[in-house]
Amino acid sequence: MNIFKQLIKSLYSPRDIAKFRFQGIGKTIMFVFLLAFLSMIPAVVQVATIGESLFSDGEELLLNELPAFEVVNGELQSESGTTESADSSGITFYVDGSDSLTTDDLLIDEAAVAFLSDRIAVSTGGGVQEYEYSTFEGVKISSEGIASLLSSLEGAKFIIYFFILAFIFILLAGMLFIKATVFGWIGTKFAASLERKLTFRHSFRMAAYSSALPAVFFLITDLAGSLIPFPTLISWFVTGLMLYLSIKEIPKPKKRAQS
Known part of the structure; x- marks a missing residue:
């Protein structure tokens, strides 16, 4: 199953997330990068909008419409x-x-x-x-200094956009890896309480896929311009809930019959 099909499954199917724990770590890392890319889309729109406005009208605004x-x-x-x-x-x-x-x-x-x-x-x-x-x-x-800087940098604006967005992508990917690591540890505690057998490496994979639903949800709300209160808290709660439900889908280990 490719990572795009996995993304769709991860939005609604804890059972499939439980199955993804056996796949290679490389594919899980690629999935985290996909989530980082999706999460970055609103930032791309914002950087492009603000950047184009600054470079096209910024000099005029600073020198003629705003006070020095x-x-x-x-x-x-x-x-x-x-x-x-x-x-x-x-x-x-x-x-x-x-x-x-x-x-x-x-x-x-x-x-x-x-x-x-x-x-x-x-x-x-x-x-x-x-x-x-x-x-x-x-x-x-200063107003004159910024106007002069915008004028001189206009020819390199796409290079500037690239470095800004590359930094945002690295930051988002890093945050997602940290989140998966934290929930990987939490997942082992969930598994112990539910009497499921789950190693940290398997829990890490499941935590990465459990992050898909909040990532896509906030992508949609950001693009729609909706303001959701406590986004980080909601994101971590939904991730934890999806991880918990996924761990419940793991079969309990069979008990050996007493001889």
């Missing part, structure tokens, strides 16, 4: 004492000259990039990532 600003000693200095914003391709850009904008305010927008008093905040897919200006020590951050 500069970061000095880790603090935003703006010629305007108010919070100004401008929209481009569905993305809202903010310069918070009044120090009144909060990260929660950014969640109202579908996508937003905000230059706050001491950090940059990027809002996409219902979440906000924050980067303090001190992280970019040695780099001059």
